[in-house]
Amino acid sequence: MAFLLFAGLVTQLAYLQISNGESFAAEVNRTGTTTVAGSVPRGEIYDAKGRIMVDNKAEAAITYTKNVSTPAEQMYTVANRLANYVTVDASSLRERDIQDYWLANPKNTKRVNKQLTKKQRKFKDNKLYKVQLKVAKTIKISLTPAQKQAAAIYKIMNGATQLSTVNIKDQKVTQKEIAVVSEHLTSLPGVNLGTNWEREYPNGKSMNTVIGRVSSEKSGLPSESLMSYLELGYARNDRVGTSYLEKQYETALRGSKSQTEVTLSSTNQIAKQVEKYNGKKGSNITLTIDSKFQAKVESIVKTQFNKALSNGNAALSDGAYAVVMNPNTGAVLSMVGFKHNFKTGKLDEDSLGVINRSFVMGSAVKPGMVLGALQDGVITRTNNTQSEDPIYLKGTKVKSSDYPVGTYSSMTAQHAIEVSSNIYMMRLVMKEAGVSGNDYIPKQRMRMNSDVFEKVRGYFNQFGLGLKTGIDMPGEVAPTAGKKLNEYGVLNTGAALSIGFGNYDPYTLIEMGQYVSTIANGGYRMQPYLVQSISQSNSDGSTQVESTTEPNVLSKIGNSNADVNFVKQGMWLVGHGTDAWATAKVLGNLNPGVAAKTGTAQSVAHVNPEDTSSAPVDTLNISLVAMAPAKNPQITVAVVMPNVSLSSHGYTKDMTHDIIQAYYDMYHVKKVSGYSSTQQTMP
Template identity: 50%
Template sequence: MRRILDIIKKRTGGQAKSTIPFRLNLLFFIVFVLFALLVGQLAYLQIVYGGKFQAEVDRTDKTVMTGSVPRGMIYDSEGRLLVGNSTENAITYTKSGSVKSSDIYQIVNRLTKYLTVEKTNLSSRDKADYILSAPGKSSKVVKQMPKSYRVNSNGEALSTTKIYANEVKYVEKQGIHLSDKDLQRATLFKKMSSAYSLSTVFLKDKGLTSREIAQVSEHLTELPGVSIGSNWDREYPQGKSIESIIGGVSTEQQGIPDDELNSMLASGYSRNDRVGTSYLEKSYESILSGTKSKREVQVGSNNQIKKSSVVYGGQKGGNLNLTINSKFQKQVQSALKEQFSAAKSAGITQYSDGAYVVAMNPKTGAILAMAGIHNNPQTGKTSEDALGVINRTFVMGSAVKGATVLGAMMDGVITPTNNTLADNPIYLPGTSVKKSVYPVGTFSSLSAIQALQVSSNEYMMALAMKEANAKYTPHSYIKMDSDIFSKLRGYFNQFGLGVKTGIDISGETTGIEGSTTNSSGQLKTGSALDLSYGNYDAYTLIEMAQYISTIANGGYRMKPYIVQSIQKTKDDGTKGALTSVTKPSVLNKVGFTNDELDVVRKGMYAAVHGSGYWTTATRLASLEPKVAAKTGTAQSFYYNPDNPSSDPPETVTNSLVTFGPYDDPNIAMAIVFPNLTSEKGSYPQLLAKQIYTDYYKLTGQK
């Protein structure tokens, strides 16, 4: 040691100097320089960019949110409310952009101190989501999970999504036991979590007490996103029997139907908007839904809602005024139920589909009433099915013969003054005789008027054979022009048979055409004859109503409609100014002459007021003012859906078309009782008679 000191002294001139103060000074100098640089940088940022950073802190984005408005109401032709809205207070939640599951968890637990909600059917996943959202719960579960739940076979960490799925799996394996209150919280948590960013959902909108409203209102500051609002539901002051015509509205949970999602989102709807899903509610959705309210929301840089203000209160949905008189509608429904019950008591409805009726103004196309009963042959239970009038098809039988006769006159094979034909049955090879209900030989010949009066099938087949230039040898041979089906159907179509009527209710179907050739490609001549008297193609009842209205009004095929006008809603909820009125629409004019039409009208009058045993619609003869009608009976079969391979039992379908008063028609009707086991009873005529009686009394016609 001494040796070392001697060497140092020699090199330093005899004195040893310490290096520690120099190192400390160097260190202090470096720290000073760094600190000075930091202060300079902070000063630079404060002076140059301070305003910019402050603006960023205070920055808000303005977002426009839309809100639903009360749906428009629906009234009958006399101004009676058919469909309205019942408004109730509601607790709502608007989800902010950056809210976390743990935040929702805390809001839910605070909210259930003041609010009781109905538990829903929660899946185990829903319950696990609620449990894992508790502050710190997720990280705690991750630590408890087996290593295989966190890393893969290579020791690499799993994705966040996969780890969370394993958290749920782990919690489910441990067993989930929630109290009644926790289940309520989990229900709210699910609703709030599933909401879209900045969208509003209803947490409770039924059975909300004044105490709950008061308590929630007092604590809104600790419940971010929660507010007091209102919701509506459809109500039916005149009863729900009209609902099958009106249609339905989706719930908030159902939202927009999947098949219309893209188009409605593009039109400004939200996914959870309540919209019309069927019939009038759907057809007039754009009118009934109104114009949404607009709320401007200011969202801060932390994605929390800072301010909200209404910029447009919205416009309530428009009101629909229908052509239907609800009093008459109820009378029609009651009469239909009475006659179907009578048929049921007679034991002839075991295979029946039900019964349907529609009445319309033949001059305008306005629907006056429509009602239907659907019968389930397996259970015998019945249900309201007014829409069966436009979406169910039936083989109607002889009720279409008016179109057959007028088609033949337009084709030129008969004329108003030369229309008497031999009344002979048709004998085709390999099939039973084609004839009328009365015995062969009852009539040697018939005029067109007489043929309609007694409903002669032979006469209609003779017309079809003339139109087809048929060559016929009884029992052995018949040949027809290949266009006979298109010719007959072409005339039928002019009256509305076999084509859509254009009624302003969504869901209308069209009639069903039978095949024109057999498996060998040969023309089905026998079926062409069946078509001529209504025993082949199937039609909807609204098509039948349009057809008889065309005969009643002089040849104009009118477009049926059920909405008479559209009306605004005032701020106080009352009806405002009319925005549109439906004008009668002529779809086409059928090309017959007045003389040709007169033949058919007289034939339908004779079917009611003519003499003789085989006159078909005499149960309507006592009505005043007088009416005209044409009955129909078609052979049909009941196919059991539970046993489709079994031989179907043979049934009959009874139908009726009618109009009145005869001299100046203002009501036309079509009625069908399908798949009865007996044609006895004349239920369509008895139903029509009651409806005429009620209608004449209601409208003061004598």
């Protein structure tokens, strides 16, 4: 019987050898192909004049490409050898990393396996490793400094996916390390010399918060959006823009990875590599901002804040912010912000605050209030005179203007803008709210239509106040309007009145920039943007423009050109009026002349700004919006300095004056012959 079985086995083997020998040989020599992607340099960022703002700094790197099914023992050996040639940072090693490295040593694995049951030893792959790791945790593992270096290298190797390349060391690689590793590459399978890049900022920290950041290879893809990136073909250790412009324009800046076809042998070793596509460097983006003008505006803003600080007017102030725009296109020409660091007493760069910090801006919104009233029909350009009697609500302080009660008996709309009459704007709100006859009895009652908030805010919305502007970067905050009802659930009439002169709802400075630009260009709400174009640098040094941002009109206000010019005339008088209460005569000496509106809003800070439970202190938010030149505006300016002392009003005026003068000087804006600072009519 045994003989028969043996004879049958021999016969079957002969059949297989004769009939299927070729197919078995082919299987032994079988190869497979796969495609490996390689990284390319990220696109640069330039200013409006072609000056580089964000560059790539190339640095030498020592890399490791993980093969298919690379055993831990091989990585352990390579890590130990490589640790003799390079120095890496081992400070971030965790206990688990040390255990992984220790278990990669076959001697240690054998030691651990002796403590496993027969059943456990039969476990496969991850299941077996889990029980081995459990035993390793009970063993006190002590590594020498050299072994810790090797463990740090092993950690990087072990974390790489199959056929992916990672950097073992990509910063401060010495020439000696490059030379020694190069000499020993044959004994370091998978290790190679490569190039790494880091973002470099020739202009220093200017606009860094707006430009944003790029992740490191170590941090890789952001965990909160990991799956979406992986679906787009990213590797886990790929570098991506993690914030603001770097993130918003990630698709353009990242470029196209190189493609290498890798042929694997039947033992899953790399048999052949052929580059199919050498990749395409990321596209460059050009900003609307001139870095020299940006630097000038930064200097002006910082100077005015420091002046306020040294005068004792800004000890509790949050900082200072400014934005300059082209009102005809929406292009942002300068975006500056400095946040007051109360711990250090210094100013931290915070250009991003222009879009993500909101403040009650005060009277700068009054031109919009007048234009809304003209739309509503409660006043006309020829019939707009109102009483200057202050408003008395029950149980509250008198609601009046900055100048003494009784200074004026009545007021026109343009005069109200010139001297910044709060009373005039409150009476416009009353008219829009349907207040008439017995609806208002001083110190007794004020009855308004319940839709007054929606109506007034609706007009402001047409200019962009109370709405996101749509600027081309993430992080713009959604405006938060004040409450309609008071603590008793009744319509808050006092707050409704305050909206009219800008003392209730908060706005971001980019909203203020969009708002004044809408007035400046005749009524078109333009979408602000920071990126002018996207282009690709060709190998011959030429540039190919891939896309250009076109001005985008979001909406048109419901006013006629005559209405807009009527309000501009009032804004002209702010700097050129002869009334002693005109609010910004310092702007009158700018030639060509400008139209503007100042703003002051009541605010509250704390004795200790970092402790909201500390004693409250009354402060002011001071702001200003302007268009220059007034006749055919090339720029608009919006500035704010929150929480200054009650005695300080001039800093934003000087700030705006100097910004406009800097623009005139830098871009050679011609002076108007025969110009007068007291010229009453806007040219």
